[in-house]
Amino acid sequence: MKKIVTLLAALVLLMLCLTGCGKKDTLTLNVYNWGEYISDGSEGSFDTVREFEKWYEKTYNQKVTVNYSTFASNEDMYNKISSGAVSYDVIVPSDYMIARMAQEGLLLPLNFDNIPNYQYIDETFKGLYYDPQNQYSVPYTYGIVGVIYDANVVDAADIGSWDLMWNQKYAGQILQFNNSRDAFGTAMYKLGLDVNTSNKADWDLAYEELVAQRPMVYSYVMDEIYNMMESGEAAIGAYYAGDYFTMVDAQAENVDLQFYYPERTNLYVDAMCIPSCAQNKELAEIFINYMLSEEPAVANALYTYYATPNSVVYTNEGYIEEMGDAMEILYPNLGSFAEAYNREAYRNLDADMLNYLNTLWENVKIN
Amino acid sequence: MKLSAKIYSAIIFGFLFAPILVLIVFSFNEAKSLSVFSGVSLKWYQELFRDKNTLEAVKNTLVLAASATAISTVMGTMAAVGINKLRSKWYRAAMNTVTDIPMSNPDIITGISLMLMFVFVGRLFGASTSLNFFTMLIAHITFCTPYVILQVLPKLQQMDKSLHEAAMDLGCTPMRAFLKVEIPEIMPGIITGAIMAFTLSLDDFVISYFTSGNGFETLPIRIYGMTKKTVTPKMYALATIIFLVTLSLLLISNFVDNEDQARLRQARKEKKGKKD
Numbered sequence: 001m002k003k004i005v006t007l008l009a010a011l012v013l014l015m016l017c018l019t020g021c022g023k024k025d026t027l028t029l030n031v032y033n034w035g036e037y038i039s040d041g042s043e044g045s046f047d048t049v050r051e052f053e054k055w056y057e058k059t060y061n062q063k064v065t066v067n068y069s070t071f072a073s074n075e076d077m078y079n080k081i082s083s084g085a086v087s088y089d090v091i092v093p094s095d096y097m098i099a100r101m102a103q104e105g106l107l108l109p110l111n112f113d114n115i116p117n118y119q120y121i122d123e124t125f126k127g128l129y130y131d132p133q134n135q136y137s138v139p140y141t142y143g144i145v146g147v148i149y150d151a152n153v154v155d156a157a158d159i160g161s162w163d164l165m166w167n168q169k170y171a172g173q174i175l176q177f178n179n180s181r182d183a184f185g186t187a188m189y190k191l192g193l194d195v196n197t198s199n200k201a202d203w204d205l206a207y208e209e210l211v212a213q214r215p216m217v218y219s220y221v222m223d224e225i226y227n228m229m230e231s232g233e234a235a236i237g238a239y240y241a242g243d244y245f246t247m248v249d250a251q252a253e254n255v256d257l258q259f260y261y262p263e264r265t266n267l268y269v270d271a272m273c274i275p276s277c278a279q280n281k282e283l284a285e286i287f288i289n290y291m292l293s294e295e296p297a298v299a300n301a302l303y304t305y306y307a308t309p310n311s312v313v314y315t316n317e318g319y320i321e322e323m324g325d326a327m328e329i330l331y332p333n334l335g336s337f338a339e340a341y342n343r344e345a346y347r348n349l350d351a352d353m354l355n356y357l358n359t360l361w362e363n364v365k366i367n
Numbered sequence: 368m369k370l371s372a373k374i375y376s377a378i379i380f381g382f383l384f385a386p387i388l389v390l391i392v393f394s395f396n397e398a399k400s401l402s403v404f405s406g407v408s409l410k411w412y413q414e415l416f417r418d419k420n421t422l423e424a425v426k427n428t429l430v431l432a433a434s435a436t437a438i439s440t441v442m443g444t445m446a447a448v449g450i451n452k453l454r455s456k457w458y459r460a461a462m463n464t465v466t467d468i469p470m471s472n473p474d475i476i477t478g479i480s481l482m483l484m485f486v487f488v489g490r491l492f493g494a495s496t497s498l499n500f501f502t503m504l505i506a507h508i509t510f511c512t513p514y515v516i517l518q519v520l521p522k523l524q525q526m527d528k529s530l531h532e533a534a535m536d537l538g539c540t541p542m543r544a545f546l547k548v549e550i551p552e553i554m555p556g557i558i559t560g561a562i563m564a565f566t567l568s569l570d571d572f573v574i575s576y577f578t579s580g581n582g583f584e585t586l587p588i589r590i591y592g593m594t595k596k597t598v599t600p601k602m603y604a605l606a607t608i609i610f611l612v613t614l615s616l617l618l619i620s621n622f623v624d625n626e627d628q629a630r631l632r633q634a635r636k637e638k639k640g641k642k643d
Binding site for chain 1: 398400417598
C-alpha cells in the first residue's frame, strides 16, 4: 500500500511538473485552426509549426512554443472563444463568422506594420463585405463550391449546371449537403434566387425544390462524402474544389471523378484573425506574417489543396508545376473575385430567418 | 437450440468486432482511402510516429487519464469506506444518491455546468483564462469517482466485519488493520474501479470538450477536429495500436489471475494434506 501511495504521489508531482514548470523565458503562442488545415510534416511535407519555432528562435534569439489546437466548425470555435474561458492568439474563422465576431467585439484590429507580407495578398481579396476596412483579417484560403461527378456513370451531356443534382436518371446516386445553409444554397442558386434574401417566399420555393430532390438523394452528408465518392458508392455531389482533389487522390480504380462549376455558386474565404482574448498580439502578428511568407504558404497550399489569395504562392513555379491541371479548377478566371464574392457568398442571416430556415430544413429531412 | 445459440453469439461478436477488424485491416492500407485497399504497407504507422501534434495529444490523454484514475481511485475508496460505516439508513441512501448523480447525469450537462463553474470561479479571481489542465483533471475526477465507489462498496459489504476486529485484537492499530487486512480484501473492487475510471477518462469527449483550455488537446478532441476534412489513416494506425495494447493487457491480467487462483488452490490442497 505504501508503495502505491508513493507511486501516486510521484505521479501527481510529475503531472505538476509537466504542466506547471514550463520555462518562463519561453514565449507561448496559442493557435486555433481547422483540423487538417496546415502542412504538418506528414508524408515528408513542411512542418509549419516546428519550422516557425525554429525560425523565431533564430531571428529573435528567443524560444517560442506553439500550442496548436483544432476545431471542426465555426460555431464550435465561436462558442469556445465567446465563453471567455480560453485564450487563443491566432484563429482562422470563415467570412460570415468574422463579420459576426467583429461586430461583437471579439476581434482585435491588426497592426499591419508587423505583417508586411500582407502586400502579397491579391487586391481583389481586400475590402470584402465581412471586413470592409481590412482591419481584422488576413485571408488564408478561399474556395468555391462545385459539382463532383463520376464520369464513368454520368453522361457528359448532363453536366454543367445544378440540374445534375436533380436529374431523375441518377436517382439514388446523388449526395446532398447535410447542413441547412449549404443544402438550401444549392436549390437557391439553381432557381436563381438570392441566398441571403429575407423574403420567406423565396425560402419556401427552395424548400419545394429540396423536397422534390429528396427521393433521389442517396444520403445527406458532410465529410462522409469523401468515402462515398472515392469508392463509387455515390456518383454526384457538391463540395469544395480543394476537397475534390483530395478525393481524386484516393479514388478507386473504377471511379473517374470530375468537377465543374455551375453558373452561380457559393464562394468562401477563411482568414487569420486575432481574437480579443489574445495574450501576445505582436507574436500573433509575427506568426500571421510568417504564414504569408513563401515557403510555409506554398507548403500549406500544397497540403490543403485549397486555393490561396497569396500571390507569392500562385505565381510560384514549383507550386504551379506540382498542381498541374488543378490550377485551372482552383483558380478559375472569375474576372473580379470580389465582385462575384460580394454577390454570391453566404452572409449572416438574422435570428428570425435562421429559425425559419432550420424549421424548413427539418421538414425536408422528415418528409 | 444449441445451433441457434451459436448463431446468436456469432452475430453478436460479429457486430462487436467486425468494425475493429475493418479498422485494423485499413490501417495497413497503402492508399489514403477507407474504401479502396491498394496494398499492404506500414506507411501510416510511420506517418503516425512523425505527427508530433497527434503524439502530443496521446501523451496528454494518457497523463490526464493516469492522474484522474489515481486521484479518483483513492477518493472513491475513501468515500466507499465512509459510506459503508454509516449507521443511519436514510443518510446512507442520501449519500448513495448524491454520488450517483454524476453517473446518471448526461455528459453534456456535466460538461457545460462544469465549464460555467470554472469560468465563474476564474472570473471571481480575475484570471483571464480559467480553463487548463487542472480544470480538465477536476472534471475527469468528478465523473470517474462514482464508478470507483460503485465497484468498491459491494466488496466492503461482502467483507466479514469481524476481520477488522480480529486484526485489532491481534494488536494492529486501526490504521494498520485497515491497510493490512481490509485493503487486500477489497483490492479486486479497487482494481476494477481503477480500470473503469481509466477507460472512461480515456475516451471521454463531451466533458473534455467543454472543459479543455487552450493548448491542451486530448485525442478524442483532436480526432473530432479532423472531421471537417477527413480522418487520416494515421488514426486507424493509432486506434489499432491502442486496441492491441488493451488486448494484451487484458490477456496478461487474465493469465496472472489464473496463475494466482491455481496457486491458491494448490496451497489449500497442501494445507488439507498436512491436517490429514
